[in-house]
Amino acid sequence: MERLTERTAVGILVKENYEKETLKTLYSCYGGKPNPHYTNCEEGYCAMEKLADYEDAEEQGLLLRLPCGIGAxxxxxxxxxxxxxxxxxxxxxxxxxxxxxxxxxxxxxxxxxxxxxxxxxxxxxxxxxxxxxxxxxxxxxxxxxxxxxxxxxxxxxxx
Known part of the structure; x- marks a missing residue:
């Protein structure tokens, strides 16, 4: 699956509307510091950082998506x-x-x-x-x- 985030020297870039090639918009998240373009980036919590961590884990083979769980x-x-x-x-x-x-x-x-x-x-x-x-x-x-x-x-x- 295509990544929605990209780690750069200045922070994490997030692709919005990634389905439409012409509408890619990127915002930066600076290590959990507030960002005027992104409302979930405050008080040390950043959804973009969490998403980037999940995507990194998936690329490293540490995250596995199963079709169902135990008891299914x-x-x-x-x-x-x-x-x-x-x-x-x-x-x-x-x-x-x-x-x-x-x-x-x-x-x-x-x-x-x-x-x-x-x-x-x-x-x-x-x-x-x-x-x-x-x-x-x-x-x-x-x-x-x-x-x-x-x-x-x-x-x-x-x-």
């Missing part, structure tokens, strides 16, 4: 390969939406993944990978059902 409801479906195998092996009942609740989020060097309560209780092996978000697991049942329907329509084996 998620909905998973079989992968495309498993979907087709279920059809071939006459296990169509497995081609459905599975409701789960996030129990753990594990961070690894190569990314992150989530384990859900049913994974831990029944050993289902349905670990939710970061790269599978929006492919085999979703935040709403409607999204999962839509993706499942898309797979059914694309399948040569459906009746």
């Amino acid at each position: 409801d998620v909905y998973s479906i079989p992968s495309k390969t498993n979907f087709l195998l279920n059809l071939l092996n006459r296990h169509e009942e497995e081609n459905r939406v599975f409701h789960q609740t996030v129990d753990r989020i594990i961070f690894k060097k190569c990314g992150w993944y989530m384990e859900c309560d049913s994974d831990l209780k029944y050993g289902t092996g349905r670990i939710l990978l970061d790269t599978s978000y929006g492919v085999t697991w979703f935040l709403t049942r409607a999204e999962a059902e839509a993706k499942l329907k898309e797979m059914e329509e694309a399948s040569d084996f459906s009746e």
Whole structure:
């Protein structure tokens, strides 16, 4: 994502109306000192400094934006390969939406993944990978059902 702030020798510059290239306006924030152009910059508090700190952390890989948190409801479906195998092996009942609740989020060097309560209780092996978000697991049942329907329509084996 494009930064909204820029650190300079004189302070922090903030881009306003950054969606419209021609309307970029910059204001400086001088280390928490009052700024006549920015009302949230007084008494040692500056929203621009906080935003710049978050953007710096994100660039350094220290800030991670997750699609949901622990305790969230998620909905998973079989992968495309498993979907087709279920059809071939006459296990169509497995081609459905599975409701789960996030129990753990594990961070690894190569990314992150989530384990859900049913994974831990029944050993289902349905670990939710970061790269599978929006492919085999979703935040709403409607999204999962839509993706499942898309797979059914694309399948040569459906009746």
